[in-house]
Structure formats: structure tokens, C-alpha cells
Amino acid sequence: MPEQILPFYVVCDQSYSMADHVDGLNDGLRELHRAVGTDPVVADKTRFCLIGFSGDAEVLQPLCALSDVVGIADLVVSPATSFGAAFTVLRETIERDVGRLKSAGHRVYRPAVFFLSDGQPTDPGTWPAAYDRLVDPAWHLRPNIIAFGIGDADEETIRRVGTVRAFMSQGGLGPGLALHEFARALTSSVVSSGEVTEAGDLVLRIPRTVSGFTALQVDQV
Amino acid sequence: MAGDVQLADLGVARQIADGGQGVVFRVAGPDGLLLKLYHDEVRVNADELGRLIALPEGFAPPDRRLVAASTAWPCGRVFHRGRCVGLLMREAPPRFVTSIAGAPRLLELQFLLYPRRPMWRELVMPSADERRRLAVRYARLFQVLHGNGVLVGDVSMRNLLWSLVRGPGVFALDCDGFRLLGRRPAVRQADTAGWVDPAARIGLPTLDSDRYKLALVVLRLLLADHAVTPTDDLGGRLDPELLELADRAARPGERPAAADWLPALAGVQV
Ligand SMILES: Nc1ncnc2c1ncn2[C@@H]1O[C@H](COP(=O)(O)OP(=O)(O)O)[C@@H](O)[C@H]1O
Numbered sequence: 446m447p448e449q450i451l452p453f454y455v456v457c458d459q460s461y462s463m464a465d466h467v468d469g470l471n472d473g474l475r476e477l478h479r480a481v482g483t484d485p486v487v488a489d490k491t492r493f494c495l496i497g498f499s500g501d502a503e504v505l506q507p508l509c510a511l512s513d514v515v516g517i518a519d520l521v522v523s524p525a526t527s528f529g530a531a532f533t534v535l536r537e538t539i540e541r542d543v544g545r546l547k548s549a550g551h552r553v554y555r556p557a558v559f560f561l562s563d564g565q566p567t568d569p570g571t572w573p574a575a576y577d578r579l580v581d582p583a584w585h586l587r588p589n590i591i592a593f594g595i596g597d598a599d600e601e602t603i604r605r606v607g608t609v610r611a612f613m614s615q616g617g618l619g620p621g622l623a624l625h626e627f628a629r630a631l632t633s634s635v636v637s638s639g640e641v642t643e644a645g646d647l648v649l650r651i652p653r654t655v656s657g658f659t660a661l662q663v664d665q666v
Numbered sequence: 667m668a669g670d671v672q673l674a675d676l677g678v679a680r681q682i683a684d685g686g687q688g689v690v691f692r693v694a695g696p697d698g699l700l701l702k703l704y705h706d707e708v709r710v711n712a713d714e715l716g717r718l719i720a721l722p723e724g725f726a727p728p729d730r731r732l733v734a735a736s737t738a739w740p741c742g743r744v745f746h747r748g749r750c751v752g753l754l755m756r757e758a759p760p761r762f763v764t765s766i767a768g769a770p771r772l773l774e775l776q777f778l779l780y781p782r783r784p785m786w787r788e789l790v791m792p793s794a795d796e797r798r799r800l801a802v803r804y805a806r807l808f809q810v811l812h813g814n815g816v817l818v819g820d821v822s823m824r825n826l827l828w829s830l831v832r833g834p835g836v837f838a839l840d841c842d843g844f845r846l847l848g849r850r851p852a853v854r855q856a857d858t859a860g861w862v863d864p865a866a867r868i869g870l871p872t873l874d875s876d877r878y879k880l881a882l883v884v885l886r887l888l889l890a891d892h893a894v895t896p897t898d899d900l901g902g903r904l905d906p907e908l909l910e911l912a913d914r915a916a917r918p919g920e921r922p923a924a925a926d927w928l929p930a931l932a933g934v935q936v
Contacts, residue, residue, distance in 0.1 A: 451712070478767075479766075479767050479769055482783075482785035483766045483782070483785055483786055484776070485769065485777060485780035486780075486892075488783065511785065512786070513783055514784065514785070533837070597905045633684075640859065642857055645859065
């Protein structure tokens with residue numbers, strides 16, 4: 446049966462600097478899975494994909510309804526932080542996924558990306574070009590990006606990556622707690638976006654504030 | 667019964683849910699009471715809430731018992747700095763809670779309206795006969811509410827619970843949106859998408875629109891289909907008596923009363 450579908454892509458830094466915190470993040474993603482996967486209405490309207498990146502990027506959980514899988518793959522750390530690899534894989538994945546959903550007759554809404562990094566890109570010269578292709582106004586599938594920076598992430602870079610909202614963790618907040626809040630914000634966004642509005646549409650809802658984070662001003666056009 | 671209390675007098679509370687209108691906490695103490703603390707922007711009509719709380723005292727005893735057993739009817743108002751900021755209610759009994767993927771989960775109606783998925787494969791689902799008996803329970807609850815001049819208003823498949831433990835049973839949450847016929851609700855309600863009476867004005871429920879929503883509950887529950895409506899072609903999917911009621915439900919002003927469903931649900935095969 447043709448459905449309205451809002452796809453979420455969660456793109457997480459899994460470079461070595463995440464080693465001490467990746468368990469907390471995996472726990473947060475398991476919570477998300479449980480909350481969304483056991484909510485038939487939301488699971489029906491949303492799809493979830495997990496991409497991990499370090500020196501390269503890989504799809505850890507291919508796009509799925511969270512009620513259809515009983516577990517999602519864990520993030521595993523490895524060297525480097527290539528934003529370019531993340532954005533390139535993301536664009537290819539979105540292109541393929543949305544094509545597949547549409548050919549199955551579904552009405553697909555603009556994908557939402559939750560991007561998380563705790564460091565500075567190790568490919569400063571090349572990632573901007575990959576990013577520009579991802580958000581290219583001529584590409585009709587360009588996603589809405591919500592960017593989160595924790596730890597050593599650079600505020601300016603995070604602001605630049607976010608297209609609709611960007612959040613930078615505050616100094617006092619430990620990375621473990623920051624990741625917990627990230628996962629909570631993500632869960633609440635998926636759950637509240639997964640319910641059709643009275644007008645019969647799906648609308649991406651993102652928390653305005655995330656506890657322990659500063660909301661950055663994102664360029665408006 | 668809890669009556670009016672001050673927020674500061676409630677024991678340390680643990681959050682259990684964050685809903686559209688408020689955060690729900692378990693209050694410390696032997697009572698097993700829940701506190702719903704409204705979000706700042708929610709306007710609460712304290713007088714209407716007080717009226718709603720007092721209402722069941724005027725019901726006939728069997729109705730009062732049914733409402734007490736099958737709803738989280740508010741039982742107290744919570745004040746802070748002179749303003750009504752929340753309510754107290756009983757927690758849904760354990761038979762309406764299950765465990766999915768290792769965590770407690772309310773048995774919401776929505777599980778019965780979607781195809782089974784791997785994530786809730788452990789859930790024991792009702793047989794066709796149990797679905798029919800659950801439908802009887804929902805119809806009975808609406809019958810008692812309507813009989814006492816109460817409208818449910820917003821019907822959603824998250825706020826209606828079900829159980830098969832010790833026989834089919836149902837339980838309604840989010841009762842602060844219930845209203846007396848012709849009066850305003852204590853808090854403004856949204857209409858849940860997919861559960862809107864096409865003939866009613868948004869946010870202005872009538873007895874007829876409540877009856878329409880009961881028809882959705884019954885039909886969707888019997889047919890295990892979250893999207894079916896009385897205007898769909900249901901021939902072959904329901905027996906003639908239910909088909910006729912569905913047909914009436916499709917016509918504004920002629921929707922079957924809650925009691926009308928009871929004989930039709932009594933012994934039919936779906
Ligand atoms: N009586 C109750 N027993 C158990 N859980 C409850 C009860 N009331 C509310 N909840 C939980 O809190 C959530 C929000 O409550 P609800 O009354 O629906 O608030 P809202 O109107 O803000 O959505 C519910 O979905 C449920 O998970």
C-alpha cells in the first residue's frame with residue numbers, strides 16, 4: 446500500500462576520539478530503536494538509516510522501518526574523520542533509497558539528517574566539495590541537516606554543516622551526557638514527526654533546544 | 667480520592683512519559699498516583715477540570731464502577747502559585763502493560779491495527795473472538811460515558827488500552843480532554859489525524875462525532891486495519907448486522923449509538 450514516508454539518516458562520527466563514548470551512543474540508539482520500533486504509527490511513517498564515518502563511511506543500518514528489525518548494528522571506532530566520505534556516501538544512499546521507495550509508490554518527504562561529530566575533519570581541503578553536492582539546490586532530494594558538535598568539534602564547521610539547525614555542546618557537559626541528549630533529541634524528533642498532521646502531511650519537527658547544547662544560528666535564505 | 671493539592675506537597679516524582687500536552691510523573695508514596703504536569707503553554711480551565719473530577723460521584727454506582735475500572739479519570743487538581751498546573755490520576759493497571767524488547771510498554775490499541783512486526787513479535791495478539799469482545803468493552807465504555815452526558819472528543823489509538831489478562835478489558839487514558847455535552851473541555855484537544863469525523867468541525871465534538879469515532883474503533887479493531895472507515899466498501903468483510911451499522915456510521919446524523927453495537931457484536935463471526 447502506498448504510504449507517506451519521512452526518512453531519517455543518522456550520520457555519526459566513529460573516529461578514535463569517540464572510543465570512550467561510543468558505548469553510550471550505541472545505548473542511545475538502542476533506546477531510539479525501542480521507542481520508535483514499538484510504536485506502530487511512527488514506525489509506519491518513518492524510516493531509519495545509520496551511517497558511521499571515520500577514514501571512510503559505511504552504511505551500518507540500511508534504511509528500514511524500525512519495527513522491522515530486532516537490533517541495529519553498533520558503531521565501531523577506527524582512525525580519521527573524513528566528513529567528505531560521510532557526505533558522499535550519504536548522497537549516494539539517499540539517492541538510491543528514495544528511488545526505491547518512490548518506485549514502490551510511496552510519497553517520500555525530504556530526508557532528515559542528524560549529523561554528529563566530536564572532532565575536526567581530517568580532510569579540510571576536500572569535504573566542502575562533497576558537502577556542496579549534498580546540499581546542491583539543483584538536487585531535488587537534498588536533505589534537511591541538523592548538525593551536532595561535541596567535544597573538539599569546531600563550532601564554525603558544525604554551523605556550516607547544519608542546514609536547518611545546529612547545536613554545539615556546552616563546555617560543562619561531559620561527552621557521555623552530550624551523546625545521551627543527542628539521542629534523546631533524535632528520538633523525540635522521529636516520534637513527533639512520525640504522526641500525520643491534521644492537514645494530512647508529515648512535518649519534520651526538531652527540538653528548538655537540547656539540554657546542555659547551545660543552538661547555533663544557521664544561515665537562513 | 668486526592669482532591670486539590672499543591673505541587674510542592676507532592677513527593678519526589680519520577681518521569682514516565684512526555685506527551686503532547688504535559689509530562690507524566692509517578693508520584694512517590696503508596697498511592698500509585700500519576701501526576702500530569704502541563705507544559706507551560708497549555709491553558710487549563712481549572713473550573714472545568716474540577717467539574718470533570720467531581721462528575722462520576724453523580725453517576726449510578728455501576729457506571730461509577732465501570733469508569734473507575736476502565737479510565738484514568740482525573741482525581742485531583744495540582745496547583746502551583748495559585749495556578750492549576752496539572753492533575754492527578756491513577757496509573758493504568760499492570761494488566762494493560764506488557765514487556766517488549768525488554769522494556770515495559772502500554773498495550774495501546776495501535777498494536778491491534780497494524781500488521782504484526784518483528785519488533786513486537788512476542789506480543790500475544792487477540793483472536794478474532796477476543797477482538798470482538800474487546801470491541802464490546804469499548805462500546806460499553808462509550809455507552810456509559812454518553813449515557814452520562816460525557817463526550818470523549820479526541821479518540822486516538824494511543825490513548826485506548828486493551829488487555830487479555832483475566833479476560834478482555836479496556837482502559838482509557840488522557841481523560842482530561844473529556845467534556846460534558848455542551849461545555850468546553852478542561853484543556854483544548856487536538857484531533858488525531860485519521861480519526862477525524864469528516865462531518866464535524868475541528869475541536870467541536872458532538873454526540874454524533876463521538877459515535878462516528880466509536881464506529882472507527884470497532885471496525886478497525888475487528889478488521890485489524892488502522893485506515894478503514896465506514897465509507898469503505900466493507901461487503902464480505904463483515905456480517906450483515908455489523909455491515910448495516912457501518913453503513914449508518916457513514917451517514918452524519920445517523921451514526922449508531924454505542925448501545926446499538928452490543929447486540930451485533932454479541933455473537934457474530936468476523
Ligand atoms: N494513567 C496512565 N497510566 C500509565 N501511563 C500513562 C497514564 N496517563 C498517561 N500515561 C503516559 O503518558 C503519555 C502521555 O499522556 P497523555 O495523557 O496522553 O498526555 P498528552 O495529552 O500530553 O499526550 C501517554 O501516552 C502514556 O504513555
